[in-house]
Amino acid sequence: MIHLKQIKKSFQVGDQTVHAIRNLNIDIKQGEYVAIMGASGSGKSTLLNILGCLDTPTEGEYHIAGDSAFELNDDQLSAFRGKQIGFVFQSYNLLPQFTVLENIKLPLLYQKDIDQEASHARALDLARLVGLEDRLDHRPTELSGGQQQRVAIARSLINEPLILLADEPTGNLDTKTEQEILDLFDTLNAQGKTIIVVTHEQEVGERAGRMILMRDGLILSDTTSAHG
Amino acid sequence: MDKILATIVLSFRSLKLHKLRSSLTVLGIIFGVASVITMLAVGEGASAAAQESIRKLGSNNIILDSVKKEDTQENQGNLLSYGITYEDIERIQTNVESIESVARLRLYEGEVRYRENSATAEVIACDPSYFHIQQITLHKGRSLCLVDSRNRNDVCVLDSSLAELLFPYQDPFAHKVNFDGSYYQVVGITQTPEEAKSIKDYKVYIPFSSAVANYGEVTTTVSQGSFQREQVDVHQLIINLSSAEHVYAAYGRLERIMNHGHKIDDYTIKVPIRLLEEAAETERLFSILLGSIAGISLLVGGIGIMNIMLATVSERTKEIGLRRAIGAKKKDIVLQFMTEAIVLSLIGGCIGVLLGITMPYLVTQLFEIETKISTLSVTVAFLISGLTGVIFGSYPAIKSANLKPIDALKDI
Structure with missing residues (x-):
């Protein structure tokens, strides 16, 4: 479903050209649970940005669900x-002026022709899935970190996306809450959701069925574990 | 439509998050809009009052007044003679075209009495045409007529407040009032305009010819132990022309005639229509001046909005990044921040309009200055407040939309 071919990405920092990604080929199938791992500066965040269509590589091809992502213009990319x-971010990125339910429904704002009732029902289902059905009218500031991240996960699923991209999703959480979030990912993956997690934590990476280890903009190893 | 409504509702929520900041921003617009409306109302009111008093003089009229000059020469026997003469009037009537009618006036002031009731009043000795030219409306009885003039009848018309004062219980029409030794039968009572009632500006009208017969051509006043005798044929002459367009031509003629007959300027010529035009011009300048002062305060308000929106944008960079990540297009971001700016300025506009409508009322109450709120100024001020939001909101909005999603998300 995801097809990255000879991806290169370089930045200009002063006089120097920094090669964040040198040459990358990855294929990810539907329903896979992939962890992209590496130390900081390994190029994993750049890769995530490219996967999430937030950034375009200097060279290479990216096909996702049959579309060539680089042939889309800015508006089409947004859509x-x-x-x-x-998207699930390390710092949750919930909007403080809105309630839990409103945050979950936020992505609907930018979708055309939405069935209001169906999407409302889906938002409630998702709130139930992440265990926040009794916190719908709370503001993000009234929630714990773990709860906020659950809201963010529910928000990322409201439009039923092909992939869930998580950037250090447990980076700000304690071990117990981390486990809860990772359990939630397991559940989602079991339901068939494709999940890509970027992390530098070994425990987080090990929960995924496939582990891609990066260093200096190259893939060091790509291992699929037995249980994945 | 639903989407726009939703955007507006959501922008309210974002603004509510920073109540103090939003209200301070709104304050700039409130004062801007309120001052535009108030300033224009004061300007409009002042000119309306000026124009009304000029209009009362009549735009078809030219008014000549006799003026006593310091260097007016005394001729034989301390007799001071100046001003508009009967010859002048004759020449005017034969040489100036399009005259509808003229009214000669002599003005006296003194005590008007009926038995024990008396008041100081202005006694206007005038031709009957005066009533028509000045559009004086009668409350009861009749006005002065040509027969009164011809027969020098001792009759008078009182204004209603004076009539009430002199005849609290009696029927005025059955009695005579006394002024300077002569008795005048009351034949009419005029309608005193509402605004004149409080000023106690009493008026009595008597026929011009009767005044000449009763008081003669020469008035003698005693001052500092010496007699001073004055001869003024006519204190004021009102020339009523058939239409306003003849006024300027007639004025030119009139100036030449009067210039010819008088060695010194012992008269003035007043042209109400010219005063009216001058007043209109003054009003225009006044409105521009006041409007621009008020406009500057709106501009300052607008800059306040831009300032706050810029702060908001840099503070909410992550929000912008997130919104872009979850599917917002550039134009969605522009729309969001524009809506916030416009909502802010329109809230300011609404409150400003309310304040702007109240302020002129207070000004009138406190300073007794006439004000006049025009619907146009309210509409314009409100629209400008909205426009301020659009103009000053657009730069921050476009700036925010042009942020790259990843750069915006990186920002902490």
Whole structure:
């Protein structure tokens, strides 16, 4: 479903050209649970940005669900992100002026022709799935970190995206809450959701069926574990 | 439509998050809009009052007044003679075209009495045409007529407040009032305009010819132990022309005639229509001046909005990044921040309009200055407040939309 071919990405920092990604080929199938791992500066975040259509590589091809992502213009990319990709960030990025339910429903704002009732029902289902059905009218500031991240996960799923992209989703959480979030990912993956997690934590990476280890903009190893 | 409504509702929520900041921003617009409306109302009111008093003089009229000059020469026996003469009037009537009618006036002031009731009043000795030219409306009885003039009848018309004062219980029409030794039968009572009632500006009208017969051509006043005798044929002459368009031509003629007959300027010529035009011009300048002062305060308000929106944008960079990540297009972001700016300025506009409508009322109450709120100024001020939001909101909005999603998300 996801097809990255000879991806290169370089930045200009002063006089120097920094090669964040040198040459990358990855294929990810539907329903896979992939962890992209590496130390900081390994290029994993750049890769995530490219996967999430937030950034374009200097060279290479990216096909996702049959579309070539680089042939889309800015508006089409926005629409594509909104429909096909669910983002989960390290710092949750919930909007403080809105309630839990409103935050979950936020991506609907940018979708055309929405069935209001159906999407409301889906938002409630998702709130139930992440265990926050009794916190719908709370503000993000009234929630714990774990709860906020659950809201963010529910928000990422509201448009039923093809992939869930998580950038250090447990980076700000304690071990117990981390486990809960990872359990939630397991559940989602078991339901058939494609999940890509970027992390530098070994425990988080090990929960995924496939582990891609990066260093200096190259893939060091790509291992699929037995249980995945 | 639903989407626009939703955007508006959501922008309210975002603004509510920073109540103090939003209200301070709104304050700039409130004062801007309120001052535009108030300033224009004060300007409009002042000119309306000026124009009304000029209009009362009549735009078809030219008014000549006799003026006593310091260097007016005394001729034989301390007799001071100046001003508009009967010859002048004759020449005017034969040489100036399009005259509808003229009214000669002599003005006296003194005590008007009926038995024990008396008041100081202005006694206007005038031709009957005066009533028509000045559009004086009668409350009861009749006005002065040509027969009164011809027969030098001792009759008078009182204004209603004076009539009430002199005849609290009696029927005025059955009695005579006394002024300077002569008795005048009351034949009419005029309608005193509402605004004149409080000023106690009493008026009595008597026929011009009767005044000449009763008081003669020469008035003698005693001052500092010496007699001073004055001869003024006519204190004021009102020339009523058939239409306003003849006024300027007639004025030119009139100036030449009067210039010819008088060695010194012992008269003035007043042209109400010219005053009216001058007043209109003054009003225009006044409105521009006041409007621009008020406009500057709106501009300052607008800059306040831009300032706050810029702060908001840099503070909410992550929000912008998130919104872009979950599917917002550039134009969605522009729309969001524009809506916030417009909502802010329109809230300011609404409150400003309310304040702007109240302020002129207070100004009138406190300073007794006439004000006049025009619907146009309210509409314009409100629309400008909205426009301020659009103009000053657009730069921050476009700036925010042009942020790259990843750069916006990186920002902490």
